[in-house]
Amino acid sequence: MRLRALLENDALGLRLLGGEDELDRSVRGVMTTDLKDPSRYLSGGELVLTGLAWLRDAADAEPFVRILSQAGVAALAAGEAELGDIPDDLVEACSRHRLPLFAVNETVAFATITEHVVRQVSGERAGDLAAVVDRHRRLMTSGPAGGGPEAVLDLLGSDLDLRAWVLSPTGRQIAGAGEPLDHALAAGLAGEHLAATRTGRRGPHRLTVHGTAYSLFPIRNTGRAAGPASRDVRETVLSDWLLAVEADAGDWPAARLDLLQGVTQLISVERDRRDAARTVRRRLAQEVLELVQTGAAPAEIAARLRVAAPVLLPGLGAAPHWQVVVARVEWDQDSGQNPVEPGPVTQALLEEILVDPATVGAESADRIAVAHTGDEAIALVPLTAGPLPESEDDSPAPALGLHADALLAAVRAPLSSGLADDGRLTLGVSAAVHSAEGLRGALEEARHARRVAAARPGRVCAAGHHELASHVLLLPFVPDDVRRAFTARLLDPLRDYDRRHRAELIPTLEAFLDCDGSWTRCATRLHLHVNTLRYRVGRIEQLTGRDLSRLEDKLDFFLALRMS
Numbered sequence: 127m128r129l130r131a132l133l134e135n136d137a138l139g140l141r142l143l144g145g146e147d148e149l150d151r152s153v154r155g156v157m158t159t160d161l162k163d164p165s166r167y168l169s170g171g172e173l174v175l176t177g178l179a180w181l182r183d184a185a186d187a188e189p190f191v192r193i194l195s196q197a198g199v200a201a202l203a204a205g206e207a208e209l210g211d212i213p214d215d216l217v218e219a220c221s222r223h224r225l226p227l228f229a230v231n232e233t234v235a236f237a238t239i240t241e242h243v244v245r246q247v248s249g250e251r252a253g254d255l256a257a258v259v260d261r262h263r264r265l266m267t268s269g270p271a272g273g274g275p276e277a278v279l280d281l282l283g284s285d286l287d288l289r290a291w292v293l294s295p296t297g298r299q300i301a302g303a304g305e306p307l308d309h310a311l312a313a314g315l316a317g318e319h320l321a322a323t324r325t326g327r328r329g330p331h332r333l334t335v336h337g338t339a340y341s342l343f344p345i346r347n348t349g350r351a352a353g354p355a356s357r358d359v360r361e362t363v364l365s366d367w368l369l370a371v372e373a374d375a376g377d378w379p380a381a382r383l384d385l386l387q388g389v390t391q392l393i394s395v396e397r398d399r400r401d402a403a404r405t406v407r408r409r410l411a412q413e414v415l416e417l418v419q420t421g422a423a424p425a426e427i428a429a430r431l432r433v434a435a436p437v438l439l440p441g442l443g444a445a446p447h448w449q450v451v452v453a454r455v456e457w458d459q460d461s462g463q464n465p466v467e468p469g470p471v472t473q474a475l476l477e478e479i480l481v482d483p484a485t486v487g488a489e490s491a492d493r494i495a496v497a498h499t500g501d502e503a504i505a506l507v508p509l510t511a512g513p514l515p516e517s518e519d520d521s522p523a524p525a526l527g528l529h530a531d532a533l534l535a536a537v538r539a540p541l542s543s544g545l546a547d548d549g550r551l552t553l554g555v556s557a558a559v560h561s562a563e564g565l566r567g568a569l570e571e572a573r574h575a576r577r578v579a580a581a582r583p584g585r586v587c588a589a590g591h592h593e594l595a596s597h598v599l600l601l602p603f604v605p606d607d608v609r610r611a612f613t614a615r616l617l618d619p620l621r622d623y624d625r626r627h628r629a630e631l632i633p634t635l636e637a638f639l640d641c642d643g644s645w646t647r648c649a650t651r652l653h654l655h656v657n658t659l660r661y662r663v664g665r666i667e668q669l670t671g672r673d674l675s676r677l678e679d680k681l682d683f684f685l686a687l688r689m690s
Contacts, residue, residue, distance in 0.1 A: 127153050127246045129201050129226055132173070138242060139234035140203060143217050145226025151200045152380035156243040158236050162186065163193055170198030170328070171380055173243055175236045177205045184215040191219040198328075201226035203239065275301035275393050282371075282389065286382070289372040292345070292393060295320060295364050295475070295544060296537040298483050301393075307370070309483060313540050315340060319368045320544035323359060330375045330386075341375035342368050345390045345397060360457055360466045363544050365474035367397055404477070410434040411495035411506050418565050419499075427562035438495055438508050447509040447558040448565060449527045451480065452572040454502050454580075458548040469498035475541075475551070476503040480528070483536040502576075504569065509558055530555040530575070530590035542585045550587075552579040557591040609689050616686040619669040631669075634662045638674065639684050 130149035132140050142149075154171030157164070160179035168174075174194055180186060194202060202225055204212050212229050220227040230239065275292050280303045282288045291302035297313030299306055307315075314335065319342040322331040330341040345367040369390050375383065414434065417427045431448075455472045457465075473496050480494045496505045509527045530553060534541075541551060554575030556568035571591050579589040620631040634652065638659075641648040649659045663674055672679040 127243070129153060129173075131246070132228070132239075132243075135242065137234075138239055139231030140228045140239075141231070143212060143227040143229055144221050145201065145224065148201075148224060148226045151226065153200045153243060154247060154380050154384070156240045158240065162190060165193050165197050168194070168197035168199060172199045173201050173203060173239075174199050175203050175205070175230070175239060177208050177236075178213075178216075179208065181209070181213065181216070184213070187213065187215040187219040188222075191216070191223050191225055195223040195225050199225070201228060203228040203230050205230045205232065205236065207232040275396055276303060278389055278392060279303035286385075291370045293319075293368050293370055294478050295366065295368075295540065296478055296483065297540050298478065298481060298485065300367060309536070311335060312370070313483075313536065315342060315370050316368065317540035317543040318342065319344070319370075320363060320540055321546070323363050323366075324544060324546045326359070330371075330383075332374055332376055334374075338372060339374035341371045341373055343371065343386055343390050344368055345394050358466050360549065361471060364455065364471055364541065365478075367393070369393065406437055407495040408473070408497060410437060411497035411504070412499075414495075414506055414565070415497045415499065415504055415569075418569055421566070424561070424563040427565060431562060434495065434506075435508070447527065447560050448568070449507045449509055449558050450556040450565065450568040450572040451476065451505040451507060451528065451533075451553065452502055452569070452576045453479070453505075453551065453553040454576060455545075456501070456550045456552075468501045469503065472501075472503035472551075473498040476505050476553075479533055479537060479553075480505055480507060502573075504572075506565075527558040528555055530579075530588035534586055534588045538586045545585045550580075550585055552576050553588040554579055555588070555590045613686045613690045616670055616672070616683060617690055620666060623665070623669055629662065629665065631662060631666050634659070635666055635683060636687060638663060639680060639687070643674065643680065 128149065129145075129151050132138055132153075133142060133149070152171060153173050155169075156173045156175065157167060158175040159167065160177055161167075162180045164174070180190060191202070202220060204216065204227065206212065206229055212227070217227060230236070279290050279292070279301060282290050283303050289304060291307045291312070292300040293307075293312055293316050294300055295316055297309065297316035299309075299312060315333075318333050319331055322329075322342070323344065330343045332339065332341050334340070346362075369386070371386065375386070410430075410433070414427065414430050417430055453472050453476045455468045455475065457468065477494055477496050480496075494505060494507060496503055498504070507528060533555070534551075534553065545551060554572045554577070556572040556575070559565060559568045571594060574594055575589040575591055578593060579587040582589075617632065620635065623629055624631050634648075637651050638648045641651060645656050645659060649656045652659065654662075667673055672682070674680060674683070
């Protein structure tokens with residue numbers, strides 16, 4: 127209903143004190159309050175009724191009206207029973223914030239207004255939206271009439287001429303009608319949604335990309351694992367889906383916003399159903415993990431894997447190889463907020479990360495089993511690839527399975543937005559193993575790789591098994607004071623000399639080591655005469671007291687450059 131309809135009903139005893147230009151606003155509900163800050167109970171579009179008990183002095187009006195305006199309420203109606211005439215300070219504050227203000231005659235009970243508004247709003251919603259929402263609801267149910275999220279999005283296109291997509295928090299497309307959304311664009315939309323959610327902004331979030339407007343609606347988890355609505359946003363921000371609509375919802379009527387909110391609720395039911403389907407895979411992963419961690423016999427682990435194979439590899443039999451991925455989400459706990467249990471958050475996130483970002487649909491994780499123990503999420507990933515082709519030259523064959531950097535390349539930007547300034551995701555990947563005997567070693571390898579990733583800077587970091595057999599494994603664990611002292615002793619004399627003489631000794635040293643000490647190759651790379659190169663290397667040795675013909679001194683310089 128519109129605000130002006132309230133003035134047309136004499137029985138409501140309302141008198142307009144300000145906001146004539148805003149009377150076409152829609153009223154979506156009504157709330158009575160005498161709290162100084164009722165924001166937690168507001169969702170937007172309400173007619174707020176107040177007896178002004180919160181008004182102690184003139185300074186109270188401005189913050190109260192500002193709170194209502196920011197919450198998006200339709201109008202304020204103040205009763206005259208307590209103070210008589212409505213104070214000028216309240217009238218002026220409403221005028222500044224363009225909030226329509228009504229005076230309620232002392233002879234009219236707030237209950238009368240509430241009953242009228244509820245009856246009118248309910249009747250209009252029933253008349254305008256019931257048919258459409260019921261049609262969507264039928265399509266979301268199981269059975270022959272069901273169609274899943276795609277059917278709902280098809281109807282948004284046909285009934286409302288809206289293009290829409292359901293996206294995961296990494297920007298992967300879960301469902302869509304018509305052409306798939308470009309992945310780079312989808313990842314950008316997901317990142318904007320995560321950033322807005324972390325700042326506490328209410329949805330829908332609106333933005334424009336290359337001249338096209340989009341509105342982003344959160345799809346909340348409504349299942350048994352949903353928990354209270356007041357819980358920390360960090361518990362869900364990295365797992366909730368979103369609905370991206372190609373339109374600017376800022377100028378939509380309330381009826382259309384209500385419909386889109388109803389659509390997100392229907393899609394959340396489908397999300398809950400698919401989450402429930404993951405329960406078996408999660409339980410299998412948990413059982414295998416417990417056997418591996420407790421040192422069970424390989425034969426017992428192998429038997430459990432044979433049980434898991436039909437679930438993870440339907441129709442394909444046993445997996446020739448397995449790989450272990452360990453991930454952890456950590457939140458800073460120095461902000462005064464309650465601690466967040468990271469295990470379930472990381473579990474849901476890792477299930478999404480392990481899916482190819484170009485894959486469309488929510489059933490793509492059917493071959494991924496993820497458990498969580500303590501603060502970690504641990505994935506058991508079957509690899510079904512056949513024998514690798516032999517290389518035509520002498521170069522080593524590519525490693526089988528998942529690669530740490532590739533896993534996070536497509537999702538680093540949106541996840542960094544969701545982690546904001548107080549979260550980190552670190553991930554480690556093991557080598558592929560071909561039997562149950564190798565799973566315990568693979569688990570420890572993945573955990574160690576994750577610790578290497580955790581020692582690096584950045585919000586989203588990964589490390590793979592190949593880094594555990596080189597100096598890369600050791601460098602992150604060198605104490606900072608030792609690192610600074612070591613690099614300063616070897617490199618500071620060269621840096622000082624370069625500053626004074628522009629001699630480029632540091633670049634020369636790097637090139638010399640990269641060329642394995644070959645004078646000819648290094649001189650060619652630097653476009654220098656060999657004698658000039660010999661002069662520079664001699665200067666490096668003179669300034670540092672080292673001999674670049676000795677392996678030990680070369681190694682020291684190499685490590686110093688890597689740690690600097």
